[in-house]
Amino acid sequence: MRGSKVLSIVLSLALALTLLPFGAFHASAANASVSLVGSQKVYTDEKTTSESITVYFKLDPANVAKSSAFLSLVDDNGKKFKFTAAKDPNYTANPPVSLNVYESSGGERTTWVLQVEPDTGKKNEFQLVITPEAGQDGVGTLYLRIDPASRNDEFSYTELKVAQFSSRDPQITVIDKDRSISDEGGTVRFQLSEEVPYVFDSNKTITLTLPDGFAWGSADVAAIVSGEIAKTDIDIKTNNKDLNIKVTPKYTASNPQRIIFEVEAGVNVVKSSTARKGEIRVAVSNAEPRTIIIGKYGDYEVTVTSEPGEIWAGRKVETGEIAGKIVLEEYLAGSLVEGRTIKLTLPVGAEWPENPNDAFDYDKGSNKAKLRWAGYERLDGKNRVAKFAVDRKSTSSGKTVIEVKQVFTEAKFPEGPLTVEVTGSGVPSTKVTLANVKHIVSVASENKTGAVIGAQDQPLGNIVIKETVAGALRGGKSIIINAGDFITQFTAVDPVVEVRSGDIELGNARLEDASYWNLDKYYELGTSNRNIVIEVRRASNEPSEIVIKGVRATIDRTAPEGEIPVKVAGSAVVDSDEPSKVLRDNGSDDFDYKYIEVSPVRVVTPADKSKDYRAKFTIDQTSYSVNGETKTMDVAPYIKDNRTFVPVKYVAEALGVKDTDIIWNPYAKSVTIFKGDRVIQMKIGSKTLLVNGSAIEMDTAPEIKNARTMLPIAWVAKALNVEYKWVDDERSVEFYNTAQ
Template sequence: MLKKTHPQIAAVTLIFLCLAVVLPLLAPFPAAASSNYSLIRTETVSAINTYLTYPIIQIDIPNTEALSPNDLLTIALPAGLEMDNTPDLSAGVWDSARVTYSSAATENKNAVGFEVAADSAGHHSSLEGVTYNAAGIAPRHKANVKVYAPETAGCVSNALNVDNSTTNAWQACAVGKSFIEIKVLNPALFKAGTTAGRLYVGLQSVKVTKTFDSDINVTVTTPSNTGFSSGSLAVARWINTGKGCMAWANSVATMGTLPTVLDTIVIQEATRNSLTNGETIRLRLPEGFEWNAAGFITASWGFNGMKFTSSLDSADRSGRTLIITCPAQGLGNLPSEGRIYLNDTVIRVADETIARRGDVAITISGPEVTPAKIVIANYADYGVAVSAQTEVEVVAGRDNTKLGSFSIIENVAGSLIPNRTVTFALPAGVRWDDTNFAVGPTGNQTTVFQTRVNSGGDWAKSKNARVSLDGSQRVLKIVLPEDGFPKSSLDIKDLQVKISPDYSGDITVAVGGSAGANGQVRVATVKPPLSLAAVNPSRLTPGIQAQAIGDMEMTESRAGTIKAAPEIIQLDLPVGVTFAEKPTAVVTAGDIQINQVFTVAGGQSVQISFKNTSTQPARIKLSNLKLTLNRAVPEGDIKLRVNAKASGALTNQAGIFNVATLAEAVIGQCAPPAGVVVGRFKIDSNIYEVNGMARVMDTTPYIIDGRSYVPVRYLGHMLGVADSNITWNEAARKVTLVKGGNRVEMTIGSTVMFINGQPQTIDTSPRISQGRTMLPARYAAENLGYNVTWDEATRSVFISTAL
């Protein structure tokens, strides 16, 4: 057994203070992860060709946010220790790894690190030698070294415990027989809601090939640009006498000021017959703590059937010493090593002014026991933390929607107060799903969620906890039972909610109540069921029928959101606007199939149904869109909206949340109301409109140099100019239009026009095409008192009387 080593913090601090004075003009260094190394189990050894099986190195990273991809550290075994396995993956066998690792401390999610070539510094640049145990098959023979991430790092959740089978966040592998390399791959995959990281490196089958003077040290080295720190520590001790014992605690208990039951403490002979008849082993607590109960001892291995006793040292008035007494006879000639388990010991804080928070380490000593310290508890303040475990992406508008999970973690068992409440409040627009939610006189059985204490059974049901919803169905309340929580972590999972069709953004659960839990945790991000977009919004004029507009697109946010017939999607136009004919719907992405398209409500709405759901996000294009506007349609945007209450293919929650519109898009702008005369020329078309009536020309408008040219006579008809007031002077090649008190004269090929006898320069000139005089529409119409507008979507010139 060995004493735990500690880094020389003072020296490092002094160096950085000096640098701060000498180099004040340098840019600040990035935040360092500053890893710390300690032992939670050690071992003694006294013979070569034996194996270290119990040492565990603890690596703590206080700030995992300072880690970057490819940051790494290398643990170097000293000469005399080696990983002697020969890895084998032939014929599908996963066996005899030198290093296995797991991001969740789960054996069947390990990966194997093979020996790979190392550079002069003992590192390799990639992880070609890593092979995954994707099938989840445990090795038939124990690996030399196992690297894993425990669930917590002290009192908080462990960022490196990411629980994914491909372990893409970080990896570990062997480099030769003497190096263990741990490498960061993707810090973005670290667990959310915490920055503390912890890894355990277990030397579970490392061969001893030579003798040592005393301590057996490993060295941790890192590149200069990495977020880890270098260091060294003793993992075992060589005992020349051939005798000795090792000790460890199965787990570290978290404690407050109240009496705390410790996990089992194990004391084992490193070599057989190390302990002698009547020998005593002393376990001494640090100042400020005292033993509250001595527990009992179970003898095993070579000691099986023998009676060892534990008692408080009556001579130690501080209560800090517990004594284990070996049996008076039977020791000294046993065929194998012995082991004893010290169970159900209890410690408490005797003096809060002296007891130091943090690790509580006992000193173990005895005639045949190498003095050492082992950590048995962590002394922390009372408090409760709320930590996210998983976060999911969901779609708005449905019930039975499962959210992510989170944990309520006590700093110390007992932080949550029995018989008081823990509440879970949802934001507006989200409600707890009350399907099959029953309130009974002796407790509730609910499908809203499951409460699991440290991955155990459904705690709320097994403890008959009282669970209820408030009137808004947004606040879920648990009344804690009298015996509280059996452990210090309560996992809340399988949360099911109803989400309003128009909700978007994050779902954050606010944890509160009178039991002592407070905090907020994000459990989901909500996307809308569908987006609606106009390809090219058009200008629309009141009083005109069958005006063509650009195409529309509907896009699913996630595959399978749109449900099959008989459910439909209904698209509504505003009052006064109708579809002149049935639109055409075509699937442009995904494998959904159109079932039917039809207009309803006098053409104000179109309904679409589908034959199936899509396995990929679907996109549907709506074309052949022609709208008729009556003269009462007001000026401004014209929107096409998804009717939430009628669109069962997208949501079943519109009525519950009283939501009318699920999505909408501007498809056009309504121009000012028409005057007495209004008309439209469409480029390259011989059809023109006057007051909503279609007429035929013997030529077509066209565009030259960005100007629209229209035939003068048909323009005159549209503006209400009598044929007698449209004259042509062949000699002067001049056309004249007279309406009311306005006279417009334009000459072929000239950029000067005359308005009531006054010259005006323009940037283009009239032309003759196919025997017809073609005028620039804007200059002719506006000087006769009309408005001229251009609609790119339909390539049309609109003319209306000025208001």
């Protein structure tokens, strides 16, 4: 058992030794040393040259009668370089050393073998000449790698620095390019450095040339960051627009250090009419880059810009999101004067939160100037003006940002930019877009009807609510359709609610008194059936569209002619925890998100039934007569397929219909006419005529001529509920609307 253990240990040790690199086998008494003769080479443009490198070897004393090593040139990336190696013919060894150098990389010339047969027991010295092939790209340092051929050789594994790869010129960097230069002048500080030693050249002068209108002031070395040079080794002279820097470099051959130093120089504005405002670009020679920006020249001024986000009308900005940013950028340091006030004013329909900490983040560490909160100014009873004061002016030019975390907008706020007006002392009055407002739901009407003032139980068009995104209408909340300002009450017993698309789940529509929700503004509390309420039982997972049909109402006698809106609100639609807040407009501190308006009905003035209308139209003539008065139109009646086509618009107007009661929809290519208690709808290319919602099938369809809707006389008369007569010998038609 004991013998087995010993054998196991020996085998394990042997295996471990076979895994060690060649360099680990150098003799414990190896006395070979190697050093560079002269200074390291510097390869500008990061390419080798064919300049020879001399390397000194010493074995003191030599212990082995014969030693070998592999020679190669490598850079910091481990790349191997092509070269030749030979005994230095100009070096006389004492005692003489027998050595041989030959290539061993199959003609690639990347690896050479050095064989030495020294005089043992004595000091042996010799030199090799290493000559790289020119034009090889390299990075960082070039090393001569010496790798012993076996563990018995005199040589140790060595990487000797022999050259440096460098760009052609030193590097120049502006330390603070945000420096401000006014008409009083200023200072600039920049750093000059080399990537590797030996780049600075005493035969080259680095020149920095200012643009027209500027001149250099006094300049001096501000600091020596690295290297063996002193300030006296750096000669700096100014000559109007030129700043000249000449360096007398000093390097320690055995361990050269990079030279890095800083220069501070004054910049004067000698001719303001010539000096161009903006970035001051300086031309550079014998250093990289060839152009630098040392600062800005200009007046003390502030520009106002924004970085807008997106918000939903009628909804709060969600936690973790922002509405947008207001950016105050100073051209020169100190443009925002200490103690001055900056105001942010919102338009009507928008308001800042009561707590400024909920609304703004203005104390960012990156801000150039320090701001403090200065309170609100109320406009129309609302927090529409936010005020900030400059608590500490900036020390360098740049940006001061006010981040807006929260802003309130009414549900009916128009889609598009939410504009903030920025004003203040030293700040130009500027309007910028804080956020882009979008509607989370859209509301429209279909089959809009015409109604008569004061009449009861009149039909309204359909109300369509469409979600922009899934879940826009909140589950467990209610949609409220309020009668608005000119509908006395809804009279439909059971309005129908239909989910046209999507997967939202709704309850039935019901009528409720205004006093139930306390929404009424224009009517006494207790007025019945002023609201249609629809419960959202479950929010949608895909954007949904709903339509409310069969709504009837009584129009108030004070209603004006034209569109009569209702108000779509409720906590399912807007950000309101309590329905009682939805339509409130009493100047309270709580923001009123209000509602979205839609007009499903239009009040029309009934045609004057006490007046006769007689209109005459003639084929191929653009003149026509109304009660004997001649008028002109832009299209003439014509005959097609034995049918007489007349322009619907001109016939309707001739029979007492107002121009505003004739509506053309270019998208649907349809025309709607409100004539008394009749609502007439026709569509280009369709043979279906709608009169008060009832369909009538025609034997021909309306068509377009000269941008006018044309229809045969019989169907025009039927639609307008008038009589007509064809006069064959005149090729004319007469329409009659007889007084009643």
